Every structure is written in structure tokens, then in C-alpha cells.
Amino acid sequence: xxxxxxxxxxxxxxxxxxxxxxxxxxxxxxxxxxxxxxxxxxxxxxxxxxxxxxxxxxxxxxxxxxxxxxxxxxxxxxxxxxxxxxxxxxxxxxxxxxxxxxxxxxxxxxxxxxxxxxxxxxxxxxxxxxxxxxxxxxxxxxxxxxxxxxxxxxxxxxxxxxxxxxxxxxxxxxxxxxxxxxxxxxxxxxxxxxxxxxxxxxxxxxxxxxxxxxxxxxxxxxxxxxxxxxxxxxxxxxxxxxxxxxxxxxxxxxxxxxxxxxxxxxxxxxxxxxxxxxxxxxxxxxxxxxxxxxxxxxxxxxxxxxxxxxxxxxxxxxxxxxxxxxxxxxxxxxxxxxxxxxxxxxxxxxxxxxxxxxxxxxxxxxxxxxxxxxxxx
Amino acid sequence: xxxxxxxxxxxxxxxxxxxxxxxxxxxxxxxxxxxxxxxxxxxxxxxxxxxxxxxxxxxxxxxxxxxxxxxxxxxxxxxxxxxxxxxxxxxxxxxxxxxxxxxxxxxxxxxxxxxxxxxxxxxxxxxxxxxxxxxxxxxxxxxxxxxxxxxxxxxxxxxxxxxxxxxxxxxxxxxxxxxxxxxxxxxxxxxxxxxxxxxxxxxxxxxxxxxxxxxxxxxxxxxxxxxxxxxxxxxxxxxxxxxxxxxxxxxxxxxxxxxx
Numbered sequence: 001x002x003x004x005x006x007x008x009x010x011x012x013x014x015x016x017x018x019x020x021x022x023x024x025x026x027x028x029x030x031x032x033x034x035x036x037x038x039x040x041x042x043x044x045x046x047x048x049x050x051x052x053x054x055x056x057x058x059x060x061x062x063x064x065x066x067x068x069x070x071x072x073x074x075x076x077x078x079x080x081x082x083x084x085x086x087x088x089x090x091x092x093x094x095x096x097x098x099x100x101x102x103x104x105x106x107x108x109x110x111x112x113x114x115x116x117x118x119x120x121x122x123x124x125x126x127x128x129x130x131x132x133x134x135x136x137x138x139x140x141x142x143x144x145x146x147x148x149x150x151x152x153x154x155x156x157x158x159x160x161x162x163x164x165x166x167x168x169x170x171x172x173x174x175x176x177x178x179x180x181x182x183x184x185x186x187x188x189x190x191x192x193x194x195x196x197x198x199x200x201x202x203x204x205x206x207x208x209x210x211x212x213x214x215x216x217x218x219x220x221x222x223x224x225x226x227x228x229x230x231x232x233x234x235x236x237x238x239x240x241x242x243x244x245x246x247x248x249x250x251x252x253x254x255x256x257x258x259x260x261x262x263x264x265x266x267x268x269x270x271x272x273x274x275x276x277x278x279x280x281x282x283x284x285x286x287x288x289x290x291x292x293x294x295x296x297x298x299x300x301x302x303x304x305x306x307x308x309x310x311x312x313x314x315x316x317x318x319x320x321x322x323x324x325x326x327x328x329x330x331x332x333x334x335x336x337x338x339x340x341x342x343x344x345x346x347x348x349x350x351x352x353x354x355x356x357x358x359x360x361x362x363x364x365x366x367x368x369x370x371x372x373x374x375x376x377x
Numbered sequence: 378x379x380x381x382x383x384x385x386x387x388x389x390x391x392x393x394x395x396x397x398x399x400x401x402x403x404x405x406x407x408x409x410x411x412x413x414x415x416x417x418x419x420x421x422x423x424x425x426x427x428x429x430x431x432x433x434x435x436x437x438x439x440x441x442x443x444x445x446x447x448x449x450x451x452x453x454x455x456x457x458x459x460x461x462x463x464x465x466x467x468x469x470x471x472x473x474x475x476x477x478x479x480x481x482x483x484x485x486x487x488x489x490x491x492x493x494x495x496x497x498x499x500x501x502x503x504x505x506x507x508x509x510x511x512x513x514x515x516x517x518x519x520x521x522x523x524x525x526x527x528x529x530x531x532x533x534x535x536x537x538x539x540x541x542x543x544x545x546x547x548x549x550x551x552x553x554x555x556x557x558x559x560x561x562x563x564x565x566x567x568x569x570x571x572x573x574x575x576x577x578x579x580x581x582x583x584x585x586x587x588x589x590x591x592x593x594x595x596x597x598x599x600x601x602x603x604x605x606x607x608x609x610x611x612x613x614x615x616x617x618x619x620x621x622x623x624x625x626x627x628x629x630x631x632x633x634x635x636x637x
């Protein structure tokens with residue numbers, strides 16, 4: 001069974017050392033942007049985009065991008081901008097945008113035409129992820145968390161209608177109203193680009209993904225938890241009378257390869273920045289009142305024994321949030337994950353935190369030469 | 378202590394939990410964003426003179442929320458329906474914090490609802506200098522710290538805020554907070570049109586403010602006082618956001634003087 005492997009980086013602005021990070025309650029939302037140096041960011045963008053390009057050459061079947069706000073952990077503030085760059089810089093790889101934050105958007109037809117334009121630019125290589133945005137995005141974008149799920153669903157419905165119904169048409173919804181939805185730009189892929197939805201545990205998201213037959217991507221969850229979520233997807237699908245194939249399941253983790261286990265263990269420590277400071281913050285940042293349903297709160301409690309930012313390097317590896325090693329070691333671990341979960345896609349955050357260009361490029365190369373081919377049987 | 382009873386008032390199919398007690402002319406009390414704290418000493422004192430109606434707002438406590446109710450103006454419209462259902466008109470009203478905003482909205486848009494209005498640490502008007510504290514981005518424990526100038530002078534502090542919550546009470550506290558977010562997220566705790574509409578209010582109105590209110594600055598009381606003709610503003614020294622809890626004796630005197 002083949003496996004599509006995606007290269008991913010959040011394009012972190014990692015020039016925030018431990019001492020500085022520890023002075024603030026969080027690197028999210030309220031960490032002062034006076035610490036941002038745009039010139040350093042220019043260099044980082046050049047580097048990260050080169051790495052994306054190299055990942056395609058090396059053999060990754062897809063490139064994944066995401067978006068966050070008010071944080072040095074992710075410099076990508078607009079997936080549709082990065083998507084446009086990658087569409088032009090690359091020629092074969094799928095471009096997985098995971099994704100556009102629907103609830104914080106005030107203009108779904110605009111999103112629909114932007115994604116359609118990317119699909120046209122890339123010749124039909126867009127995979128359109130739709131996300132609710134983690135809780136802290138409700139603050140950064142100041143959208144009422146109580147409306148998060150209903151805005152997500154209405155925004156989605158309007159985008160799908162925009163892609164699939166000849167315009168012009170009118171839309172009078174609860175959160176969105178338009179006189180003439182009729183964007184000139186429509187996608188190449190018909191009826192529309194594949195839709196993916198990420199999740200970390202909300203049962204409603206799994207059910208919604210299954211109801212729409214979208215790919216569900218479990219993000220940095222324990223294997224047992226991911227399995228439960230995928231099983232729940234399968235149950236919903238079976239009840240509706242269909243059997244999901246592996247293409248409906250994706251799993252995202254951090255991964256790092258070096259020539260030997262010893263070298264990898266040393267260079268892989270760079271991921272501790274990513275697993276530490278950006279995940280710290282007051283409860284209210286992550287879970288503004290009303291963002292989670294009661295079912296979501298219960299699911300979250302079951303999600304993880306210990307927060308990732310309190311785990312040691314070893315614990316992160318034990319729990320498969322971070323896979324580190326020589327090609328052989330990483331192949332073994334990723335095969336185990338593939339077989340345990342029955343996934344069709346693996347999303348590997350291969351550059352994370354202050355992992356250097358050199359270490360990133362070597363890791364990409366070894367993944368492309370050894371790891372990815374070995375995962376195809 | 379005055380006996381009170383609890384009832385569910387059916388307002389167009391929505392059940393509103395209401396504490397009712399005392400005797401005399403009716404008096405409506407509207408609680409703040411945190412929810413209904415029960416039959417406190419200060420409420421009991423008001424019930425000595427008046428028949429107190431103390432509902433939990435739709436979406437709070439045991440009260441249902443009609444699906445359409447999302448904003449403070451919705452809440453005000455709902456409460457005019459509530460009053461009509463109970464056959465109440467031209468009555469006295471006291472609104473605490475967010476309840477003060479609801480009461481002002483009612484007074485500004487429905488002139489026959491109230492005969493006298495008292496607003497205690499009310500949100501609803503944006504201050505020009507200071508800011509209304511953002512209660513949603515901090516923890517409930519941090520909110521509580523901001524609420525009082527000195528909790529030691531609040532006789533019921535332990536009973537209200539330091540008791541161990543049952544799972545059901547903890548859930549209610551969460552849903553109350555969620556309802557506050559639904560109503561007051563943006564613009565945060567105010568409505569730009571309110572100060573303009575308050576020029577319509579022509580009933581005796583009194584603002585009561587703790588001088589050391591760290592949640593709704595005293596400036597908001599001054600702005601209310603400017604917006605409403607013939608109103609007055611009574612400031613309580615060494616007191617935070619909830620004078621009815623922190624300085625109940627002083628509060629009761631100020632309220633009874635005004636309501637008489």
C-alpha cells in the first residue's frame with residue numbers, strides 16, 4: 001500500500017532564545033512583536049522556500065503549509081500567499097494547505113476564489129484544508145469563539161457552493177450574506193479540490209469529516225488516540241453505508257533523519273524549541289470560553305496524559321510525537337505508524353524550530369533517498 | 378430573612394428561572410455577566426420593602442436560551458416580553474454590571490417598562506480613558522481578584538466564592554461564562570449606540586459605583602451620568618466592582634433611599 005509523504009514546516013522565526021521566551025507567559029498572542037526583525041525574516045523565508053523546493057526534488061509527494069497569527073512559531077500568516085509561491089516554484093508535488101481558517105474569515109467567496117486561483121496556477125495540485133483555527137486564533141482575529149463551529153460550517157457550505165454551482169447566486173446565511181456570488185475564478189479540479197480537515201480530538205470534527213467524506217488528519221496525537229479517532233470516522237462512514245479507504249486518513253508528526261542514530265539524536269534536539277515555548281500559554285489562550293463543546297472538553301481530557309511542552313526529548317519520541325534516527329530507525333517507526341493507523345498520508349514536520357539549513361537539507365535528502373521509498377510497500 | 382420561592386416563568390416558550398420574594402411593589406434585579414449569585418444579604422434587605430423578581434438571564438443557570446438570543450439588545454427585547462408575561466409595567470429596576478447594560482437598553486428603548494432605574498458598576502458604555510477589564514482572556518480566579526477592593530470586608534465572600542462547587546455548579550459556571558462571551562464578545566462589553574439612546578431616558582436614575590472598581594472604571598459611571606438627564610452618581614469609597622457584596626450595608630442604604 002503506497003503512502004504519500006508530505007514535507008511540512010511552520011517556517012518558524014526561531015531567533016527567540018530560551019531566556020527571552022521564558023520571560024513571557026506565552027509565545028502566542030501577546031508576545032511583543034518588537035522582537036521581530038524583518039531582515040532576519042527575509043533570510044528565513046528564502047531558506048524555507050528553498051527547502052520546500054528541495055523537498056519536491058528529493059521525492060516528497062506533497063508540500064504542506066499552515067497559518068498562524070501573533071506568534072514567532074509560524075511566520076506563515078496566509079496559506080494562500082505561500083500556496084501561490086509554491087504553485088509557481090514547484091511542478092509535481094501536491095500543495096496541501098492545512099489550512100485556511102474558515103471561522104475567522106469574513107469573506108468566504110474571496111477564499112473560494114483565492115483557492116481556485118491557486119488550483120489554476122498549480123495546474124490542479126491544491127489540496128484544500130479547512131481548519132477551525134486553534135483557540136488562540138479566536139483572540140488574534142477577534143471572532144466570537146461561541147460561533148466558531150457554526151461559522152466554520154457555513155463558510156464551508158458557501159465555499160463548496162461557490163465552487164460547484166454556476167454563478168451568480170445569492171446567499172443569505174446567519175453569518176454571511178452576498179448579493180451575487182459569482183467569482184470568475186473556479187478550480188481546475190472537479191467538482192473541487194480535495195478537502196482535508198485536521199483534528200486533535202473534537203468528536204464533532206471527526207463526524208463532520210466522515211459525513212462529507214473528507215480526509216481527516218490527526219495532528220500530534222497519541223497513536224492510540226489517533227486510532228480511536230479513525231475508528232470513529234470508520235464507524236460513522238459504515239453507518240452511512242460506505243467504507244473509507246486509506247486516503248481518508250492522514251497523520252502529522254515531527255520527524256528528523258541523520259546519517260546515524262547518534263547524530264540524529266543530537267541534531268534532532270532542535271525540535272525541543274518547537275515542542276516547548278510555542279505550546280506554552282494560559283488555558284484561556286488555547287480554550288477561550290465557548291470554543292470547545294462539552295464533548296470536545298471531555299475528548300481533550302482524554303487526549304494526552306501530559307502536555308507536550310512538559311515532555312522530555314525521550315518522552316516525545318516514546319509517544320511518537322517526534323520520530324528521530326538513522327534512515328533505518330525512522331523507516332521502522334514510520335512503518336509501524338502506517339500499519340497501526342492504516343493511513344494514506346503522512347505529514348512530516350521535517351524542519352522545526354532552530355533546526356539548521358544544513359541539518360534540514362540532509363534530513364530531506366535521506367528521507368527522499370531512503371525513507372519515502374521504503375514506506376511504499 | 379425574607380422567604381423566597383423559585384419558579385420557571387414561561388416567556389414565549391422559554392423557561393426563565395426566577396427567584397421571587399418579599400412584599401410591596403415589584404422590583405426587578407438583573408445580574409451581571411458571571412450569573413445569579415443567589416439570595417444575598419443585600420437582596421434580602423430589598424425584599425423587606427419590595428417584591429423582588431430576580432431572574433437568571435436566558436442562557437444562564439437553569440434558564441433556557443432561545444436560539445435567536447445572541448446580543449444585549451436581544452436580551453432587552455426578551456425582558457420586555459418577560460415583564461409583559463408577568464403583567465409588570467412601570468416598575469423599579471436595579472441592574473448590576475452587565476445587567477445594568479441590559480436595564481439601560483430596556484429603559485432607552487421601552488419607556489414604559491421602568492419607573493426608577495439603578496445601575497451598579499454597569500458596562501455598556503465605552504470609557505474614553507481607561508478600559509473595561511477583559512474578563513474572558515483571564516481565568517475565573519483572576520476575575521475574582523479584580524472584583525474586590527478588599528474581599529475581607531465582604532461578609533458573604535467565603536459563601537459565594539470559596540465554596541467547593543459540585544460538578545453541576547462547575548458546569549453552570551462554564552455555561553454562564555460561555556453565555557457572557559456570546560453576548561459581549563465584540564464590541565467588548567459596550568454598544569456604541571447606547572449613550573446616544575440614553576438621552577431618551579426620563580425616569581429617575583441613579584448610578585452606584587465602587588470607587589476602586591478595577592473591572593468597570595468609575596469613568597463609565599460618569600459617562601452614564603452625563604448621558605441620562607437628571608441622574609445622579611453615588612460613589613462608594615474603598616469598594617470594588619460589587620458593592621452589593623463588598624459593602625452590603627452601605628449599598629442597601631443607598632438603594633433603599635433611591636428606590637423609596
